[in-house]
Amino acid sequence: MIQFENVSKQFEDGTKAVDKLNLSINEGELIALIGPSGCGKTTTMKMINKLLLPTEGSIYINGEDISKVDEVKLRRNIGYVIQRIGLLPHMTIEENIALIPKLKGWTSEKWKPRVDELLNLVGLDPNTFRHRYPLELSGGQQQRVGVIRALAAEPPIILMDEPFSALDPISREQLQDELKRIQEQIHKTIIFVTHDMDEALKIADRIVLMREGRIEQIATPDELLQSPANTFVEDFIGVHRRGVSENKEMKTIESLDLLPISETNHKTLLIDSKSTIKEAIELLLTYRAETAVIQKNDQPIGTISKDLLLTELANLSMKGGTINE
Template structure:
């Protein structure tokens, strides 16, 4: 889908940002680029939509050299989600999301229907949110709209530049879970830049670890934890994180569905919900933060059960014993 062929980037001040990388990103995969500040991860991502031009080498999408594509045409077929969201404050949510389809010549009735479908997909009721303005939404809601806007033009590729890093921990956790669920539905090719290893391990199909403009390792989250390529990768992941993730059988890492009450629950109950993919540890954090004794368990927008605080604490009680 996206291939870098010995790509290099040297800026005008002489900084060698990218020192010759070869990288292939398969169609439909979510690939995270991660590394310390200045490693070249954002530069790598921005070369995909030509916001930054490579000094040498070649980047192809579906086998075609993007150097021969017009910038505007290329970018209209690549969704882009940034950290600061970038919604137009003077435009309604409907107008923000419908902008790219409009520029691509879609009929108004057609893209208005698409806007409603996408808002529903990320849990924003169209009748409530479509006529609101960005400043009337919370940070998490605005970022959901940012994701929806990137999807509106139906691009095969989406670039996400640290999209959740400015959010509070709870909103960030929720959006990470929602992105995982969303990707199961949309199956887009997503390049996701992050500085957070826990986030990369959670959302990515593959992780590209970078240092000083070079790629140190490309691996699945499981492979990365089990076989770090070198000492830098190992230290960047962190010994504590490696040991914790190697013990995925621990109650800490079990999915919340393993102890929920799988029953038909009245979704009108005024209770917070947790994503079915969340672990016991993540759910305990949410429950303590929100100071509740019960939470609904949600999957694909539907309530599938309930979790009780006492059951959760009992399940976590053995954590640290025996191992």
């Protein structure tokens, strides 16, 4: 249904964000695009709704080359959810959700019940939320509205760029479950960008792991875990996969034995003691740090090393049992 044929995107400054990508996405499939920051996930996604144009190659939707399709028309048939939601603050929740249906010419007899149906679908009572403004909702509620707004006009394709990454772990798990449940009902073609391997393993039919604009592996979650194509895939899964059960994965730094603080300077990475072990490891990896100072109520209480956290994570996996194994 969506086909990338030798698609490359080179920006004007010479950056090659996507490099000869070949990918076929089936109708009704939920594909997770994952990979290190800067590997080309967002660029790949934005070429599907022509927010960006390829510098080489072609993209086909249902066999039609999208370079020949009017972009306004194209986008009305492609839902788009981004991390920071993008709800319009001066419009009510109802107006936000009904925006595209109205643009498509739906009458109020058609879009009003649709708004209620969608709000119910994500557990928001229409009578309570219909007339509220986005800022009168919590982050998780706004994100739910972001998701259903993308579904409102029943587009066959939905693009989701790290839609849940700004949420706390509990809302995030809930929304992942809701998305899975909704997808079982609606069977849309969904391209879902994420940084989180657990999220990808949980929700995707197939996972596309990218590096430097190229695809390292395309596989179902089980295949990816069982037969990683190369050491990059193996390492990526290893680091990004908690492999711990739900309670264990919530284990925070606070519960660990910290080392005394030797020296700190303004460059020292600070991590809150309420962070989970996984969050702390991600921070250390992101900032390429070996150690960090742990703070509680903004006061330093000790230091921790990356090695210790990785050991702790490995212990948890052994005790907690792993996913999909």
